[in-house]
Amino acid sequence: METVYLFVNPFSGKKNEKDLTQHIKESFLQHGFLEQNITIVTPESASDAFEKAKEASRKGIDLVIPLGGDGTINKIIGGVHEGGHHTKIGLIPSGTVNNFAKSLSIPLDPDLAIDTILNGQDKKVDLCKVNEHYMISSLTLGLLADIAANVTTEEKRKFGPLAFLKDSYRILKRNRSYYLTLVDDNGQFAIKTKFLLVTMTNSIAGFPSFSPSATVNDGLLQVYTMKKVSFMKFLLHINDFRKGDFSMAEEIKHFSTKKLSITPSRIKTLILPRTRIDGDKSDMVPVSLTVLNEAVTVRVPHS
Known part of the structure; x- marks a missing residue:
């Protein structure tokens, strides 16, 4: 170099x-x-x-x-x-x-x-193309995106990952669901969900191993949805979420895919869910995600 x-x-x-x-x-x-x-x-x-x-x-x-x-x-x-x-x-x-x-x-x-x-050494890692944007870590919509929407940079700097709990009660109390049509590697299906989370790594919101099965160059998206949630259950499972353990949270569904499209399947209001990519506000649905396997090279520690 x-x-x-x-x-x-x-x-x-x-x-x-x-x-x-x-x-x-x-x-x-x-x-x-x-x-x-x-x-x-x-x-x-x-x-x-x-x-x-x-x-x-x-x-x-x-x-x-x-x-x-x-x-x-x-x-x-x-x-x-x-x-x-x-x-x-x-x-x-x-x-x-x-x-x-x-x-x-x-x-x-x-x-x-x-x-x-x-x-260190070179490591090839995946990127994801989301409409005309790129993603290196995660995409959220619904509950998780709404909770992050009003968290300021200063709050994140001061409180770290705990800053994302600030609006949790208010957002959970609103109890909004989203009706979406997903198309993955295996076909099309409709879901009702409180949130949708797509990750490419094993860390989210600063907590390691949120998606333990994910690696940075496996060519896959890890997708999580939750049909229903209560504030008490959210608090009950939060430590499990931090460790990447969803086994106790039966409401959360998970699958892996190389590509994913997300479109609204029911529009009762003019409000469409807005996505957040790598923590920043991004497009409203519909969105289309495609993994670009081993697209860039990053310097990493020797293993």
Whole structure:
């Protein structure tokens, strides 16, 4: 690896972002990288980050490092993939949840993460195309998306995964169901569900092993639905959810598939469920998901 693009999020609000950026650059210089081959990129927006990452890939840049959480990493990896070259991804987790990094066992400590980039190994990982977007970790709609909708970046930074419990009671009390038609590898079927969750990794909302059977390059989506839920049952099962154990939650149904389409099957109101991809607001249904197997290469620790 010779050329490096380091993407910095100017809107992160973190006081140590500039210090971390300089520390990363100095670490690479100490390991023999030339200063003229290290470029610090400051995108003006999420879409600009995507375009600049795509441009970096098209130029044949060896390594791209996004500083941030899943939403930032999503844009950078999507852009690199669309660039069409074999640019590698290095991760230095600096978000509040960091699902993607955790699923790859990337250390959360910056120095250890830098060491992983410099001395680790390459691993090919899956992406998912969702309409015109990309997904690296998860898609939610319904209950889980509604709970996350009003959680601010500051709350996530302060409380971590517990921030997502803030609106749980209000959302559960509303007791809204969604009627959807799903098409997977085996055909079409209709469901009534409180939420739909699609994961590509074994971490969600910052909790490891939420989907223990999922790996980052198995070519599969893990899909979860829940037909009914009560606040007490939600609290009863929350520790199981955190451990990735759904055996005690009979209401949750699970299946795996390489592709999935989601459309509304009953529209009583003008309200359509809106999806969230990798923690950020995205399209309303209908949506179509397709796994891109081993689409990008990420630097990971030696196993």
